[in-house]
Amino acid sequence: MTNGQDNLLPIANVGRIMKDGLPPQAKISKRAKETIQECATEFISFVTGEASERCRRERRKTVNGDDVCHAMRSLGLDHYADAMHRYLQRYREGEELAASLNSSSSAAAAAAAAGSRGGGAIQIDVRAELSIFRSGNNQGRPNN
Amino acid sequence: MPIPEKDGVEDNQEDDTFSRLQLLAQQRHAMEKFWRMSQEQIEESAGNEELILPISRVKNIIHAKEGGMMLSADTPAFVTKLCELFVQELILRAWVCANSHNREIILGTDIAEAITTTESYHFLANVVHGHQALGSNIPEIGVSAWKRHKLDEMTSLCHPPQAVQVTDLANHPPNIPVCPPIGQSGTQHTTSTHVLMMQGESIHKASKEKSPLKEVMVPTNKVGMTNSSYGVPNGGGATSSKVVIDSPKGETAQVFSSQHACPSLEDNYVIPIPAGHGDSFRTLDEANIPQLHQEQKNFISQDAIVGENIPLNESLEKSKHKDEDLLFPDKDLPE
Numbered sequence: 092m093t094n095g096q097d098n099l100l101p102i103a104n105v106g107r108i109m110k111d112g113l114p115p116q117a118k119i120s121k122r123a124k125e126t127i128q129e130c131a132t133e134f135i136s137f138v139t140g141e142a143s144e145r146c147r148r149e150r151r152k153t154v155n156g157d158d159v160c161h162a163m164r165s166l167g168l169d170h171y172a173d174a175m176h177r178y179l180q181r182y183r184e185g186e187e188l189a190a191s192l193n194s195s196s197s198a199a200a201a202a203a204a205a206g207s208r209g210g211g212a213i214q215i216d217v218r219a220e221l222s223i224f225r226s227g228n229n230q231g232r233p234n235n
Numbered sequence: 236m237p238i239p240e241k242d243g244v245e246d247n248q249e250d251d252t253f254s255r256l257q258l259l260a261q262q263r264h265a266m267e268k269f270w271r272m273s274q275e276q277i278e279e280s281a282g283n284e285e286l287i288l289p290i291s292r293v294k295n296i297i298h299a300k301e302g303g304m305m306l307s308a309d310t311p312a313f314v315t316k317l318c319e320l321f322v323q324e325l326i327l328r329a330w331v332c333a334n335s336h337n338r339e340i341i342l343g344t345d346i347a348e349a350i351t352t353t354e355s356y357h358f359l360a361n362v363v364h365g366h367q368a369l370g371s372n373i374p375e376i377g378v379s380a381w382k383r384h385k386l387d388e389m390t391s392l393c394h395p396p397q398a399v400q401v402t403d404l405a406n407h408p409p410n411i412p413v414c415p416p417i418g419q420s421g422t423q424h425t426t427s428t429h430v431l432m433m434q435g436e437s438i439h440k441a442s443k444e445k446s447p448l449k450e451v452m453v454p455t456n457k458v459g460m461t462n463s464s465y466g467v468p469n470g471g472g473a474t475s476s477k478v479v480i481d482s483p484k485g486e487t488a489q490v491f492s493s494q495h496a497c498p499s500l501e502d503n504y505v506i507p508i509p510a511g512h513g514d515s516f517r518t519l520d521e522a523n524i525p526q527l528h529q530e531q532k533n534f535i536s537q538d539a540i541v542g543e544n545i546p547l548n549e550s551l552e553k554s555k556h557k558d559e560d561l562l563f564p565d566k567d568l569p570e
Contacts, residue, residue, distance in 0.1 A: 098292075098295055098296050098299045099292075099296075100288055100289075100292055100293070100296070100318070101288075101289065101292065104287050104288050104289065105288070105322055107287055108287050108288070108319050108322045108323055108326075109322060109323070109326040111287075111323070112269075112322075112323035112324075112326055112327055113326060113327065113330055114330075116339055117330055117333075117339060117340075117341065118339060118340040118341065119326070119340070119341045120340060120341060120342050120343065122342065122343035123329065123341045123342055123343050123345065123346050125343075126343050126346045126347070126362075126363060127322060127325060127326060127329075127346060129362050130321075130325065130346070130350070130359050130362050130363070131318050131321060131322050132296055133358070133359055133362045134318060134321050134359070135293060135296045135297060135314060135318055136296060136297075136299070137358050138314070138317070139297045139314060143304040146304065152304070152305050153304075153305045153306065153307050154304050154305070154306050154307065154310055155306075155307035155309065155310055156307070156309055156310055156313040159310065159313060159314060159317065163317075166355065166358075167354065167355040168355050170266070170270050170324075171317060171320060171321070173270075173274075174270060174273050174274060174277060174320060175313065175316070175317050175320070177274060177277050177278070178277045178313070178316060179309070179313060181277060181278070181280070182309060182312075182313070183309075
């Protein structure tokens with residue numbers, strides 16, 4: 092499973108998410124927090140493992156959001172798949188909107204914006220186009 | 236969510252079945268509400284909301300298991316959001332379980348129950364089982380804390396024995412002349428050294444504070460012992476007669492044990508064993524004669540101290556002289 096505390100989610104952040112989802116009078120014992128901390132870590136490993144296995148079967152090398160959605164459906168987590176599928180659509184709509192807003196600016200500004208949207212990492216245009224192209228194909232496959 | 240058939244078969248009692256069905260119905264209702272709210276939240280946020288969990292940590296977890304796979308740019312944030320939904324859904328199920336037990340605090344057992352009653356969460360059964368095994372270590376921490384508390388109590392008990400030892404120093408001179416019959420050959424040297432040190436200190440204090448008691452000590456040793464132990468001459472005299480009648484040695488030992496802690500008992504065992512008396516039991520009658528002479532010398536030296544009112548320095552010299560006299564019986568042992 093986990094290789095130590097470095098690969099566990101911070102228990103303070105996990106506790107905050109728990110509080111947001113419960114009524115104000117609810118209390119959570121320390122052991123319950125620790126249990127959910129480990130379950131969340133196992134959940135991430137389990138779902139991404141299933142998603143990467145799907146990529147290997149299809150001879151692809153990059154795991155994306157669609158693979159994770161399909162993994163959740165195969166694991167019986169349909170509610171998660173429906174919610175996150177919609178999340179992914181809204182996420183990409185946001186990216187397209189940002190891209191269209193930046194289309195009038197210079198190429199350097201567009202690259203910087205792409206870097207900020209990517210979480211601080213500068214991406215190559217070719218790779219971005221490939222990912223969009225593949226995501227388009229992936230979107231088409233469920234319809235078939 | 237499909238109801239687990241095995242659970243239905245296992246629970247033959249109607250009450251258990253009814254409560255389980257009620258729990259599942261409550262969970263289903265809570266989950267439907269949760270997912271509706273989640274969908275609405277996703278529609279409103281447009282995917283730009285801030286995530287509570289750190290994405291870098293989620294990346295580490297993904298790569299810990301799937302180090303070779305590459306991730307698209309959106310996957311870490313996607314999985315982070317997914318994990319947040321999982322935590323909220325699981326804690327909400329646990330909250331329903333806690334309420335079914337009339338509790339408002341969610342325990343580890345509620346998490347385990349939520350996972351057990353949800354078919355799609357069975358892959359987490361090993362995690363919960365492992366966490367319960369880890370939970371068995373928690374009482375050990377409590378035990379160590381209890382031990383620390385006991386150690387603190389023991390530390391607090393260390394002070395009275397020291398005071399007791401000081402009291403024993405004051406009570407030491409009466410014990411020497413009594414000479415109880417019990418003796419041990421193996422520890423004669425250590426006891427003799429201890430007795431000599433105790434005697435020197437006690438004589439020094441007695442010469443300072445209790446000079447009239449010395450005069451009383453000359454005719455009867457037992458009376459002197461009782462006076463020094465109780466501090467009141469008249470009362471001491473009365474109790475001395477009782478002590479003599481009712482096995483004085485045993486009562487004196489009991490008095491020490493009742494008043495003080497265990498270290499005083501150890502002192503009682505060590506002090507009444509002078510080396511000279513041990514010789515009297517093992518050697519022939521011829522050896523007893525020199526010992527008697529030495530005892531007479533001790534009494535003579537005490538009379539000299541009391542009668543002449545010698546200053547402190549000279550009294551110390553006299554105590555050294557006594558020490559030399561007491562060292563003499565040790566030399567007889569090899570013979």
